[in-house]
Amino acid sequence: MASRISFGQISSNVLDRLFANYDKMEATQQQLATGKKINSASDDPVGASQSMELRSQLDQFDSFKRNIDDGLGYMGTIDSTLNTGTNLYQAMRERAIQASNDSNSADSRYYIGQDVRGMFDQMVALSNTTFKGEFVFSGTNTQVPPYEMRTGQSTIQTGAPINSSNSDYVAVGSWIDLKDQNVTDSTDTPSKNANPNLIVPGTFAISGLTEGTDYEVNYHTGQLKILSPAAATALGSGNLTASYSWLRRNEKDLDGVSNREIEEGVTARVNTTATDAFGGKTGGNAWDAMIDLLEGTLHNKPDKIRSSLDEIDSALKRNLTAQSTNGARVNRFDSTESRNSDRQTYTTQLQSDVEDVDFAKAVSDFNLEQAVYEASLKMSAQALQTSLVNFL
Amino acid sequence: MGLLDSLSIGMRGLNASQTAIDVTGQNISNANTEGYSRKRVNLQSEAINDAIYGEKGLGVEVTEIDRIRDQFLDRQTWEAMGDQGYDTQLDTAYTRLGNILKEPSEDGLASKMNAFWASWQDLANNPSDPSAREAVKSSANVMIDSFQSVYKQIQDYGLSMNNPLQEAAKQVNDLTGQIYNLNQQIAEAEATKGQKANDTRDQRDLLVRKLSSLVDVQTVEDSNGRVIITSGGNLMVGPSGSMQVETYGVDKTLANGDKASELQLRFTDSKRSFDPRSGELKGIMDARSTVLSTYMDDLNSLAKSVVQQVNDQHEQGYTINHVTGVPFFDPEKISAGNMALSDAVVTSSDNIAAAEGGKIVDVASFAPVGGIPAAGNPVLDLKTTNPNYRDLADGSVKVTLSDGTVLQEGAGADYVVDSELGTIKFLNYARYNAGDAINVQFKYNTTGYSGDGNGQNALLVAGLRLKNALVPSPDGTFTQSVTSFYSATVGRLGIEQNENKSRLDTKTSLISQMDTEQATTSGVSLDEEMTNMIKFENSYRASAKYITTVSAMMDVLMQLAT
Numbered sequence: 001m002a003s004r005i006s007f008g009q010i011s012s013n014v015l016d017r018l019f020a021n022y023d024k025m026e027a028t029q030q031q032l033a034t035g036k037k038i039n040s041a042s043d044d045p046v047g048a049s050q051s052m053e054l055r056s057q058l059d060q061f062d063s064f065k066r067n068i069d070d071g072l073g074y075m076g077t078i079d080s081t082l083n084t085g086t087n088l089y090q091a092m093r094e095r096a097i098q099a100s101n102d103s104n105s106a107d108s109r110y111y112i113g114q115d116v117r118g119m120f121d122q123m124v125a126l127s128n129t130t131f132k133g134e135f136v137f138s139g140t141n142t143q144v145p146p147y148e149m150r151t152g153q154s155t156i157q158t159g160a161p162i163n164s165s166n167s168d169y170v171a172v173g174s175w176i177d178l179k180d181q182n183v184t185d186s187t188d189t190p191s192k193n194a195n196p197n198l199i200v201p202g203t204f205a206i207s208g209l210t211e212g213t214d215y216e217v218n219y220h221t222g223q224l225k226i227l228s229p230a231a232a233t234a235l236g237s238g239n240l241t242a243s244y245s246w247l248r249r250n251e252k253d254l255d256g257v258s259n260r261e262i263e264e265g266v267t268a269r270v271n272t273t274a275t276d277a278f279g280g281k282t283g284g285n286a287w288d289a290m291i292d293l294l295e296g297t298l299h300n301k302p303d304k305i306r307s308s309l310d311e312i313d314s315a316l317k318r319n320l321t322a323q324s325t326n327g328a329r330v331n332r333f334d335s336t337e338s339r340n341s342d343r344q345t346y347t348t349q350l351q352s353d354v355e356d357v358d359f360a361k362a363v364s365d366f367n368l369e370q371a372v373y374e375a376s377l378k379m380s381a382q383a384l385q386t387s388l389v390n391f392l
Numbered sequence: 393m394g395l396l397d398s399l400s401i402g403m404r405g406l407n408a409s410q411t412a413i414d415v416t417g418q419n420i421s422n423a424n425t426e427g428y429s430r431k432r433v434n435l436q437s438e439a440i441n442d443a444i445y446g447e448k449g450l451g452v453e454v455t456e457i458d459r460i461r462d463q464f465l466d467r468q469t470w471e472a473m474g475d476q477g478y479d480t481q482l483d484t485a486y487t488r489l490g491n492i493l494k495e496p497s498e499d500g501l502a503s504k505m506n507a508f509w510a511s512w513q514d515l516a517n518n519p520s521d522p523s524a525r526e527a528v529k530s531s532a533n534v535m536i537d538s539f540q541s542v543y544k545q546i547q548d549y550g551l552s553m554n555n556p557l558q559e560a561a562k563q564v565n566d567l568t569g570q571i572y573n574l575n576q577q578i579a580e581a582e583a584t585k586g587q588k589a590n591d592t593r594d595q596r597d598l599l600v601r602k603l604s605s606l607v608d609v610q611t612v613e614d615s616n617g618r619v620i621i622t623s624g625g626n627l628m629v630g631p632s633g634s635m636q637v638e639t640y641g642v643d644k645t646l647a648n649g650d651k652a653s654e655l656q657l658r659f660t661d662s663k664r665s666f667d668p669r670s671g672e673l674k675g676i677m678d679a680r681s682t683v684l685s686t687y688m689d690d691l692n693s694l695a696k697s698v699v700q701q702v703n704d705q706h707e708q709g710y711t712i713n714h715v716t717g718v719p720f721f722d723p724e725k726i727s728a729g730n731m732a733l734s735d736a737v738v739t740s741s742d743n744i745a746a747a748e749g750g751k752i753v754d755v756a757s758f759a760p761v762g763g764i765p766a767a768g769n770p771v772l773d774l775k776t777t778n779p780n781y782r783d784l785a786d787g788s789v790k791v792t793l794s795d796g797t798v799l800q801e802g803a804g805a806d807y808v809v810d811s812e813l814g815t816i817k818f819l820n821y822a823r824y825n826a827g828d829a830i831n832v833q834f835k836y837n838t839t840g841y842s843g844d845g846n847g848q849n850a851l852l853v854a855g856l857r858l859k860n861a862l863v864p865s866p867d868g869t870f871t872q873s874v875t876s877f878y879s880a881t882v883g884r885l886g887i888e889q890n891e892n893k894s895r896l897d898t899k900t901s902l903i904s905q906m907d908t909e910q911a912t913t914s915g916v917s918l919d920e921e922m923t924n925m926i927k928f929e930n931s932y933r934a935s936a937k938y939i940t941t942v943s944a945m946m947d948v949l950m951q952l953a954t
Contacts, residue, residue, distance in 0.1 A: 008915045012904070041882045049883030140843035141844065142844060341632065
């Protein structure tokens with residue numbers, strides 16, 4: 001015997017099936033509307049957590065890209081600065097060779113010296129190059145310029161007798177440090193930190209006295225030697241005032257390393273320090289070379305000019321080394337950038353695979369589900385209409 | 393035997409057909425009535441013993457009207473209903489949780505955290521740029537808002553479950569009361585009067601079914617036809633009454649410190665707590681106490697890890713004002729619901745420590761030789777004892793007198809600290825004397841300030857996103873980073889929801905199958921009823937015809953008499 005089919009049973013079955021078909025259609029519809037396969041974690045838990053990881057990775061790649069771009073900008077600035085530096089050194093070298101020629105008169109050397117002085121100022125400007133408001137050669141103390149031209153005055157107590165053994169007074173014939181002599185500085189008031197060294201030749205003057213006969217200056221160390229007591233006493237007892245321009249290397253640590261994270265856990269250096277580009281605090285740095293050349297040309301000292309040639313060569317070499325080191329860093333960033341962008345593309349695609357709807361498939365699924373739903377609606381309507389009642 | 397007997401055979405036939413037609417009518421009318429079981433007329437032929445012919449028919453008799461229903465199936469359905477009710481509530485909670493977390497998307501917590509870490513990378517590129525500092529601060533605020541909003545929504549959702557719980561408890565009382573009343577009616581009809589209480593039983597089964605989706609039900613029918621119901625081992629409907637349940641509030645402290653009341657269930661009379669084994673009531677309580685709290689705990693672990701890790705790293709670095717030991721987040725607030733930026737960072741983004749420091753070393757107890765310096769030269773220089781005692785962590789200096797008095801730091805108070813130089817200047821000699829022994833507690837940074845352009849510490853903070861600091865494995869190492877922990881949490885939510893959903897679907901289709909099976913037995917088939925109607929109409933017509941015939945025969949007899 002066939003089983004009994006009751007009215008309520010038919011209607012509830014019809015309803016169940018209609019709901020089921022509608023649910024399926026609705027799910028596909030939502031996918032199409034949002035363009036995402038995963039609209040909540042339960043749609044695909046593994047996919048959802050994968051997609052979140054991928055998103056986080058993509059965000060990181062974005063960060064790396066910004067870091068790399070920023071670093072490349074930073075190093076680009078350094079490269080063009082060092083490149084200008086190379087040209088300057090070469091020009092300086094030419095001037096030095098020209099000036100070392102014995103046929104030069106003191107005057108013609110002096111004119112060459114004027115030219116070199118311009119180059120010196122240009123080099124100071126180069127050392128103060130900034131990128132986004134940060135001094136690139138200042139290590140991590142990027143808010144201070146590495147080198148500054150200052151004008152200063154030292155008040156030297158002479159007094160009578162000038163060669164007194166009293167330590168408050170300056171002794172004739174021995175080197176004294178200008179920094180110990182009551183320095184007034186153009187910027188620092190009171191000038192507690194002023195430590196004049198690297199004095200620019202041609203700017204040093206003691207009124208009434210003549211360099212070479214009355215006094216001698218060590219431009220590198222900022223030292224003065226009064227040569228004759230007569231020179232000092234001629235001015236009477238009292239104070240001598242020496243005025244000068246000097247190049248101040250910032251007292252702060254300029255050797256800090258600035259890094260960018262360019263890949264997961266990989267940081268790479270971007271900065272070139274003042275020491276790398278111009279040499280250390282003391283002894284044989286680029287400024288010493290220029291000071292020798294300036295002194296030689298402005299004060300007509302051929303031996304200084306000749307010795308400056310070697311110094312300029314080593315400054316040029318240092319500059320080129322810094323430039324090639326910087327270039328190697330740029331290369332590293334470039335290659336990492338292309339790898340980073342590859343991974344970015346690849347990960348974006350992976351994320352899209354996990355997260356995004358395959359539209360062709362979803363549309364065809366939707367059409368199929370719609371057809372099934374409509375068919376089930378039609379058939380249900382007919383099935384529900386018929387019973388024996390219709391035929392009595 | 394006379395013609396009058398024949399007439400009564402016809403009468404009985406008419407009666408039986410009419411009753412059958414009535415039952416058919418009742419069936420047709422109730423084809424769509426919830427819980428209705430079809431009825432069937434039981435007919436039996438009647439006979440007397442005739443002296444000559446033996447047993448002789450006396451027509452038909454309606455013995456009883458049967459209710460056709462599979463009781464065993466009902467019981468199974470009720471059990472499945474409890475599970476279904478339970479899983480439905482959990483499913484609602486999981487769905488709601490998924491909507492609150494809203495992952496994966498651009499708006500979820502994960503993307504806010506990603507933006508937070510990325511802002512540290514940008515700060516590392518431009519550590520002296522005030523706008524990069526502000527960006528870190530604002531992305532941190534957005535992340536905190538997201539944490540708090542997610543947490544609060546879950547918390548509010550948990551509290552909003554008080555209403556359905558109260559509603560469900562009221563329904564349980566309503567249903568058990570009604571079932572008890574129907575029990576009385578059935579017992580009255582069946583045990584006392586010997587009648588069948590078919591429709592009352594239908595009503596009662598329906599009520600039990602409704603009750604079974606709220607709480608688990610175990611039923612036993614006693615000899616009087618009363619159904620005894622227990623739930624979670626507790627008697628709900630007994631022979632002499634139904635047990636009422638009520639809700640009562642349990643105080644709970646929320647993340648923001650407010651108090652809220654969370655409802656629980658107990659019996660009104662005994663005040664014993666009521667813990668059903670399944671059903672919607674249990675579902676609501678479990679969704680609240682197990683599901684929601686698990687995810688709230690996870691959010692808290694995540695928030696705590698972010699706060700502590702970032703603070704640990706941040707305190708090692710230097711702010712733009714050369715201060716070290718500054719926390720980034722408020723170290724006291726380590727839950728997802730109350731996390732906040734530290735006061736220092738709220739005050740100014742200058743207090744974000746982007747520059748590299750060394751390690752913060754805690755000097756728990758240091759007794760300077762000579763104690764408090766003399767008033768004329770009131771400066772205690774920690775560096776003279778140890779050249780490393782400089783770059784003191786912000787606010788870490790605590791000076792205690794030998795009698796236990798803690799001195800107050802501040803320009804108008806007892807002493808001021810120059811953190812960078814590691815000096816303490818004593819100001820208030822009214823409170824102590826020069827030479828008093830003191831104990832100084834402080835923290836110092838092993839590395840000095842390295843310049844505004846140093847972004848190394850920001851880089852280290854940014855790197856924390858991938859540092860494994862959550863979910864310790866048995867050997868004590870951690871296995872998950874904040875990023876992977878959260879995506880794993882979301883993944884787990886999806887998996888749990890799907891598991892629950894598939895259980896729910898199984899139960900739903902099981903119930904639907906059993907309902908279909910029950911409908912096969914007890915449902916009204918219109919075709920069948922129509923057929924019966926024709927059948928009984930015909931037999932009614934035939935019985936009437938028979939009576940006419942007997943009546944004609946009587947007429948013949950009467951004419952004979954006249």
